[in-house]
Amino acid sequence: MFNLNKNKLITLLKVQYSNMLEYRVEIALWAISGIIPLFMLNIWTNNNLNESINLSNLMLSRYFLSAFFVRQFSVVWVVFTFEEDALLGKISPYLIQPLNPFFRYFAQHIAEQITRFPFAILIALIFFLINPESVWIPSFSLFLLACLSTFFSFLIQFLIQSIIACLCFWTEKASSIERLLFIPTLFLSGLLAPVISFPEYVKSWIYITPFPYLIDFPANILSGNNTNIIPGFFMQIFWISLLFPIFKRTWSLGTKKYTAMGS
């Protein structure tokens, strides 16, 4: 069921990209709707909040623009599509194909990110026009590391949501469990504030959760802020290695419970 090869992956991506291009206006709107970090930047700089965390206005603006980029390329919605497909029996034809249906969703997400890319660049250009002092070009190695950590962030979120999605086999509304995770993701990931700004006692336990590695860690790498790169990657790989077997087990147990409702 997990036997993905290069040909399958490329064809999946090509087809899903063609499909996503059909929704390009929708995707442009989603890209625009992801500008929360840029609003947060405005709040932070207008209230001089950055002074308390010893981060200059310039570095803060780069951080929030990076957070915007990381968010654009790590957003995950698999739980909602899977839930609908499972409840309406739409996954039935995919379940009896020699490829795990989650690869379809995975390809959908990657294709959507590729479609988002030009819109995200356009938003960044507008941002630089308004804030020309924020323009920076990260070194190639940092850029690659930031891309890798963003991809890992996407993988962590994709695995978390996939595990929750598999709960559809037991409870019909698994997406409500995902909503429980929305608040900690919003506050602890670095989307609203850099994790460095949190009190020490909060930081001491935040770093053992997956949340700061979703936005804060990749955004710090990309913006050139101080961050512990090796421990950060270690934690990302740790969470992926932990979540993947849980997903496989939940999937295997869940499909035994599948009743092919609605079909």
Next chain:
Amino acid sequence: MEENIIQVENLSKSFDISSKKPGLKGTLKHFFKRETKSIEVIKNINFGIKKGEIVGFLGANGAGKTTILKILCGLIYPSQGKLSVAGNLPYKRRSNFLKNITLIMGQKQQLIWDLPPIESFYLNAAIYDIEKFEAKKRIKKLSDMLEIEDELYIPVRKLSLGQRMKSELLAALIHKPNILFLDEPTLGLDINAQRNLRKFLQIYNKETDATICLTSHYMKDITSLCKRVICIHEGCLTYDGKLEKLLKKISPVKDILIICKTEKDAIELRNSGFIIKNQNQKEITITIKKNSIKSTLKNILNKFEIEDLYINEPPVDEIIGNILVKNKV
């Protein structure tokens, strides 16, 4: 003796279903304490199917036909019993098993809605590890057979139901499966589209010796495709054998259309104690037992002035309809 490609022994399947009483009280009770009960939808079923056979599953709505197909193709797990499909345990969903089978559900689609079907065909070809050149050849051949060459490049959402169903069929057959599970494949299609689809399935079966398990509420699908039928009633197997034999078994009667010379004869014939099926002035259709045809006809010809008469089998649709509604097996 040829071995069965599908073997089912003592197969049972139960579902846990929660129920809720109406009204606020029922809702609150349902919220705090869910009442679930186990419903056995398939009860201890046994059958075997040989390679190349086309078998029709008959039964009323909710009888369990579709559940059997879902178990056979590995979509759902059986609760009890042994089963083997092409030497595999379907629910294990091994890659070599999945490459051997296909499931087509009349009311479900796998084609990507906003893209032309050709995109889904190439995607399926990649999923089943079919080379692009070979995939092209198969798409060409199947689209010729299904007469959908012109529709390959039109977005699925713009195709008619018949064109969509044919495209679904092509997508499901691109990997040349040996076993086809068809759940109401002609659902919602017009008469021409139904006929074309049946014709295609007949040719596919003949050319590839594929085994076909079919459920349908359209009698014509069953009568023109299946020599063998399996009747299911409330989860139990009530008949497994030739369709012809079933028809004889459950309908040991014939219809005789008698055209009397005068209306007076027609009235007298009507009042002679026969089972009258239809009547129209001088024409009367009576139903009589097959074993008493000779004596009854002799009697009628002696007593009444007859202009013409025709002996007919009752329509197959009517007989199968009785199986579905009354389980008269």
